[in-house]
Amino acid sequence: MSAPPARESVTVVEVLPTLAAPPAPPVPSPPPPAPIALPAVPPAEAASAPALAAPVLVYPRRPDRPPIEPMITHAPHLNWAGPGDHWSRAWGTPGLAATESATALMPALRTASVPMQSPGGFLADPPTPRDLDLVRSSLATLEPVAERATAHFYALLFLHHPELRSLFPAAMDVQRDRLFRALLAAARRADDPAALTRQLHPLGRSHRRYGVAAAHYPPFGECLLAALSRYCGHRWDAETETAWRRVYGLISRTMAEGAEEVAATPSWWHGEIVGHEQRTREIAVVTVRPDQPYPYLAGQYTAVETPWWPRVWRHYSLACAPRSDGLLTFHVKAVPAGWVSNALVRRARPGDVLRLGPPEGSMVVDHQSDGSLLCLGGGTGIAPIRALVEEVAERGAGDREVKVFYGARRNEELYELQAMLRLSQRHPWLSVHPVISDQRTLGLAGTLPDVVQRYGPWDGHHAYLSGPPAMVRRSVDALLRSGVPGEHIRHDLGGSLAAG
Numbered sequence: 001m002s003a004p005p006a007r008e009s010v011t012v013v014e015v016l017p018t019l020a021a022p023p024a025p026p027v028p029s030p031p032p033p034a035p036i037a038l039p040a041v042p043p044a045e046a047a048s049a050p051a052l053a054a055p056v057l058v059y060p061r062r063p064d065r066p067p068i069e070p071m072i073t074h075a076p077h078l079n080w081a082g083p084g085d086h087w088s089r090a091w092g093t094p095g096l097a098a099t100e101s102a103t104a105l106m107p108a109l110r111t112a113s114v115p116m117q118s119p120g121g122f123l124a125d126p127p128t129p130r131d132l133d134l135v136r137s138s139l140a141t142l143e144p145v146a147e148r149a150t151a152h153f154y155a156l157l158f159l160h161h162p163e164l165r166s167l168f169p170a171a172m173d174v175q176r177d178r179l180f181r182a183l184l185a186a187a188r189r190a191d192d193p194a195a196l197t198r199q200l201h202p203l204g205r206s207h208r209r210y211g212v213a214a215a216h217y218p219p220f221g222e223c224l225l226a227a228l229s230r231y232c233g234h235r236w237d238a239e240t241e242t243a244w245r246r247v248y249g250l251i252s253r254t255m256a257e258g259a260e261e262v263a264a265t266p267s268w269w270h271g272e273i274v275g276h277e278q279r280t281r282e283i284a285v286v287t288v289r290p291d292q293p294y295p296y297l298a299g300q301y302t303a304v305e306t307p308w309w310p311r312v313w314r315h316y317s318l319a320c321a322p323r324s325d326g327l328l329t330f331h332v333k334a335v336p337a338g339w340v341s342n343a344l345v346r347r348a349r350p351g352d353v354l355r356l357g358p359p360e361g362s363m364v365v366d367h368q369s370d371g372s373l374l375c376l377g378g379g380t381g382i383a384p385i386r387a388l389v390e391e392v393a394e395r396g397a398g399d400r401e402v403k404v405f406y407g408a409r410r411n412e413e414l415y416e417l418q419a420m421l422r423l424s425q426r427h428p429w430l431s432v433h434p435v436i437s438d439q440r441t442l443g444l445a446g447t448l449p450d451v452v453q454r455y456g457p458w459d460g461h462h463a464y465l466s467g468p469p470a471m472v473r474r475s476v477d478a479l480l481r482s483g484v485p486g487e488h489i490r491h492d493l494g495g496s497l498a499a500g
């Protein structure tokens with residue numbers, strides 16, 4: 001099964017090619033490293049950094065807030081968010097109360113265990129090497145027509161199982177692409193149980209927030225096989241079908257197991273916006289009060305859905321360490337054609353209600369190890385870095401130093417610099433270095449990977465990277481060259497952080 005929407009540009013099945021340190025390129029023995037001499041930010045320059053906005057205003061809850069306009073007024077059920085969802089009433093759908101639409105739809109989805117149309121079903125025995133060859137070769141055949149095959153698959157699914165339509169977003173373009181890539185990735189890993197589990201358990205868990213239940217896998221699989229057989233043409237035979245039944249059986253079982261493991265935790269949280277600060281024209285800092293405790297670790301991220309784009313989820317990092325008042329902060333940059341990011345920056349206001357998925361991601365501080373921390377935050381990628389710094393401040397830095405390189409293209413895009421500099425004034429173990437790549441009048445010149453390379457070596461450091469994918473990839477390369485072993489470099493690029 002594919003991942004319903006997570007983000008626009010990178011999918012949950014992507015992973016950075018390798019973090020296990022690739023063989024180091026042969027380099028002539030370097031001259032002894034120069035001592036690190038990082039220029040401090042002179043007070044005059046710091047003063048010219050963008051002013052820190054007023055402290056977050058926490059607005060009182062507004063019971064009288066106007067109803068939120070649903071995106072699809074003429075088809076209210078498409079706005080419904082999933083089984084057990086009570087907040088659809090916030091949409092106040094004209095013509096059909098959202099509560100009615102939700103309760104009317106819930107039984108339909110609960111009984112969505114549509115009987116399988118094929119007597120063959122999905123096979124419990126593991127795929128054989130021959131099965132894997134057949135499945136991989138049919139995927140190779142399908143690759144050039146993947147878009148049409150997946151469109152055909154969704155057409156079959158919604159035609160035969162209209163009750164499943166409400167699990168998916170209104171616009172299916174991103175979704176289609178994702179399905180084929182997820183299948184490809186799973187088929188590649190089908191003979192490596194550990195790798196398959198690493199891919200599919202999180203995918204199964206993330207499907208919970210769409211309302212996907214174990215009963216949905218068989219009808220999904222039947223339509224998938226029907227679409228694959230059509231587009232494989234004469235290459236599809238009984239043996240290929242049996243191979244797919246084993247492989248799909250394995251994929252769906254593994255995803256369902258992943259979901260089952262976390263069945264006791266909420267599939268999603270509701271979060272009311274209680275603060276909305278416009279830091280630049282494109283960037284807003286959004287503060288949210290979850291409807292129940294939201295346990296997470298600094299450095300993690302979550303999926304966010306707005307009421308205006310039902311079932312369209314985007315990932316954002318938690319930008320603060322867990323707080324005693326339970327509030328959560330997100331840094332959001334409105335990106336061109338980004339539905340969720342533009343809604344959050346330009347439309348969302350205190351009183352609006354979001355849905356949040358469970359916390360994800362492994363870019364968390366290992367407090368058992370004693371290396372110093374090197375943190376690279378590019379643009380809004382500074383969000384999880386700030387959370388990590390706050391957590392170190394709370395738990396005590398010990399002998400560790402924390403060096404933060406905060407990159408932007410222009411001075412005025414360093415929207416979090418004042419706050420970071422204030423933290424560094426309070427904590428002697430913390431240094432913050434602005435890095436400007438385009439029009440510099442402040443801090444260090446260059447891109448983050450270049451600067452990291454310039455001020456290395458960084459052996460003995462644990463590195464945390466967050467920002468645009470290309471910046472993270474290039475910085476990983478620079479760090480590996482600068483003496484940081486792969487296992488000491490953490491980022492969540494493969495875990496799908498992107499804007500949208």
Ligand SMILES: NC(=O)C1=CN([C@@H]2O[C@H](COP(=O)(O)OP(=O)(O)OC[C@H]3O[C@@H](n4cnc5c(N)ncnc54)[C@H](O)[C@@H]3O)[C@@H](O)[C@H]2O)C=CC1
Nearest residue numbers: 317378379380381383407408437447467468470471498499
């Ligand atoms: N909002 C959030 O919670 C989080 C966002 N992110 C990601 O961070 C990114 C932030 O984007 P923007 O603020 O628009 O950043 P940006 O495009 O303005 O760039 C920020 C920094 O990265 C550097 N950079 C950009 N492209 C580079 C490349 N190809 N090579 C080397 N350095 C490069 C720039 O020089 C600058 O220093 C987005 O991709 C977002 O998905 C990551 C983690 C959390």
